[in-house]
Amino acid sequence: MEMHLPRRRLPYLLPHLLPSQLALPPRSLLPLCPQTRSIPIPPMALRAIASRKTLAALGSGLRAQARLATTAAAAAASRGLVTFSLPDLPYDYGALEPAVSAEIMQLHHQKHHQSYVTNYNKALEQLEDAVARDDAPAVVKLQSAIKFNGGGHINHSIFWKNLAPIHEGGGEPPKGSLGWAIDADFGSWEAFVQKMNAEGAALQGSGWVWLGLDKEFKKLVVETTANQDPLVTKGANLVPLIGIDVWEHAYYLQYKNAKPDYLKNIWKVIDWKYASEVYEKECR
Amino acid sequence: MATATVAATAPLSNGFLLRRGPNEGAKSARGLQWTKNQRQSASSRRFGAAVITAKFDLKPPPYPLNALEPHMSANTLSFHWGKHHRAYVDNLNKQIVGTELEAKSLEDIVIQTYNNGDLLPPFNNAAQIWNHDFFWESMKPGGGGKPSGELLKLIERDFGSFEKLCEELRAAAATQFGSGWAWLAFNPRPSDGKELLVVKSPNAVNPLVLGYIPLLTIDVWEHAYYLDYQNRRPDYISIFMEKLVSWDAVGAKLEVAKAQAA
Numbered sequence: 005m006e007m008h009l010p011r012r013r014l015p016y017l018l019p020h021l022l023p024s025q026l027a028l029p030p031r032s033l034l035p036l037c038p039q040t041r042s043i044p045i046p047p048m049a050l051r052a053i054a055s056r057k058t059l060a061a062l063g064s065g066l067r068a069q070a071r072l073a074t075t076a077a078a079a080a081a082s083r084g085l086v087t088f089s090l091p092d093l094p095y096d097y098g099a100l101e102p103a104v105s106a107e108i109m110q111l112h113h114q115k116h117h118q119s120y121v122t123n124y125n126k127a128l129e130q131l132e133d134a135v136a137r138d139d140a141p142a143v144v145k146l147q148s149a150i151k152f153n154g155g156g157h158i159n160h161s162i163f164w165k166n167l168a169p170i171h172e173g174g175g176e177p178p179k180g181s182l183g184w185a186i187d188a189d190f191g192s193w194e195a196f197v198q199k200m201n202a203e204g205a206a207l208q209g210s211g212w213v214w215l216g217l218d219k220e221f222k223k224l225v226v227e228t229t230a231n232q233d234p235l236v237t238k239g240a241n242l243v244p245l246i247g248i249d250v251w252e253h254a255y256y257l258q259y260k261n262a263k264p265d266y267l268k269n270i271w272k273v274i275d276w277k278y279a280s281e282v283y284e285k286e287c288r
Numbered sequence: 289m290a291t292a293t294v295a296a297t298a299p300l301s302n303g304f305l306l307r308r309g310p311n312e313g314a315k316s317a318r319g320l321q322w323t324k325n326q327r328q329s330a331s332s333r334r335f336g337a338a339v340i341t342a343k344f345d346l347k348p349p350p351y352p353l354n355a356l357e358p359h360m361s362a363n364t365l366s367f368h369w370g371k372h373h374r375a376y377v378d379n380l381n382k383q384i385v386g387t388e389l390e391a392k393s394l395e396d397i398v399i400q401t402y403n404n405g406d407l408l409p410p411f412n413n414a415a416q417i418w419n420h421d422f423f424w425e426s427m428k429p430g431g432g433g434k435p436s437g438e439l440l441k442l443i444e445r446d447f448g449s450f451e452k453l454c455e456e457l458r459a460a461a462a463t464q465f466g467s468g469w470a471w472l473a474f475n476p477r478p479s480d481g482k483e484l485l486v487v488k489s490p491n492a493v494n495p496l497v498l499g500y501i502p503l504l505t506i507d508v509w510e511h512a513y514y515l516d517y518q519n520r521r522p523d524y525i526s527i528f529m530e531k532l533v534s535w536d537a538v539g540a541k542l543e544v545a546k547a548q549a550a
């Protein structure tokens with residue numbers, strides 16, 4: 005959700021940390037800073053930076069937001085804090101049409117996910133301060149902000165990897181061991197998809213529907229989580245393979261109240277490469 | 289003056305929304321009085337009379353669907369009222385047919401199916417019907433401005449100033465994570481003497497379940513603002529406060545609340 009960034013005085017920025025001198029690619033979509041950690045992304049992500057379509061999507065609003073996030077991240081980084089950054093999409097915003105519209109992809113990535121990243125970094129900085137001054141109540145009070153925003157960052161980072169344009173394999177059911185496991189644990193591919201869709205449709209409010217691997221029992225499960233709770237909140241042994249965002253912002257502009265239609269159509273662009281890699285690694 | 293988060297109070301935590309899904313609620317429902325009304329169905333079979341199953345109606349807002357333009361578009365109203373609100377009504381009617389809930393008022397169904405936080409399946413639909421009826425009444429064309437009279441007096445007593453109330457309402461609406469509502473409510477039995485308070489609640493939960501009397505609400509489910517404001521919830525909240533809120537309606541509800549509490 006959108007939260008107000010408080011007006012705050014940023015720590016004094018030393019001259020050598022002026023944005024132009026940070027290691028920013030000249031026309032980057034996204035704020036980066038030297039000590040930024042981001043979830044590893046495939047090399048194809050560079051295409052997102054180079055693509056004219058995504059660059060054209062850069063409005064002044066985004067630049068302002070990126071500048072604010074960059075400055076805040078730089079300030080945090082200058083104190084040795086690890087900060088997170090918005091991962092690039094490995095495809096254009098319009099590449100998942102008509103299943104998911106370019107308008108939704110752009111807002112979802114540039115506004116919603118960016119907001120989680122920004123607020124996650126802010127919460128972590130506040131956490132560090134609270135720990136440093138031994139303020140246990142403040143530490144505890146920050147937990148919900150960390151769960152909301154950190155969870156939002158985790159979940160969306162997985163989500164982008166679960167999607168691919170049709171011409172790059174999106175929509176193709178998994179082969180190999182994960183494909184067989186789906187048949188074994190759900191009876192058939194169709195039964196699995198139906199279960200995901202039923203759980204996603206029945207979820208009240210905001211949340212996610214997941215295909216997860218219980219790594220202790222080596223079993224596949226379908227689970228839902230509320231709001232931005234990561235899958236691990238449903239079980240410490242659960243590893244997310246596929247997540248489908250069923251917050252209204254994920255589909256509303258295109259599908260309006262017809263959530264079941266969104267769920268039916270998104271399978272056309274669900275990609276199984278990441279899920280298969282994770283599954284094979286855990287089941288080795 | 290405190291902002292209460294319905295989600296934070298012990299039996300009302302978000303944990304309930306995680307732990308008790310609709311199916312688990314149904315299992316515990318069998319142990320409660322939510323049973324089939326066998327006498328009614330038997331009599332309808334005997335007499336062959338058509339049973340009227342549509343118990344609740346979709347109440348229209350007290351103004352045309354385009355009356356809140358440009359602040360809340362007719363497009364939004366056509367989906368929000370015409371699809372979402374309508375679906376809650378249709379689905380609740382289906383859920384309660386032939387059960388003892390059919391004989392109850394909407395408010396009674398809300399309280400009963402809230403079940404002290406162990407939500408029963410009809411709760412979501414019943415509460416959302418109640419919440420949306422209330423939401424349309426919380427707005428009016430040419431809304432905004434300031435309250436007056438007894439309402440303003442109580443606001444100034446319990447919040448310090450009207451501006452402080454607005455600040456708290458906006459903050460509650462902005463920080464209700466995920467889907468939910470922000471409310472101005474009346475507490476008939478305040479422990480600190482403050483009868484007015486701001487409350488935020490997740491999903492379908494509303495202050496009725498806390499024993500408070502709602503006076504005003506703003507819907508912060510994304511479907512309430514996404515077509516008009518996309519991700520910009522704070523802008524939507526500002527416009528609601530400046531151009532949509534019906535302080536007349538709030539004042540009227542306060543009078544009823546005080547009469548009930550007396």
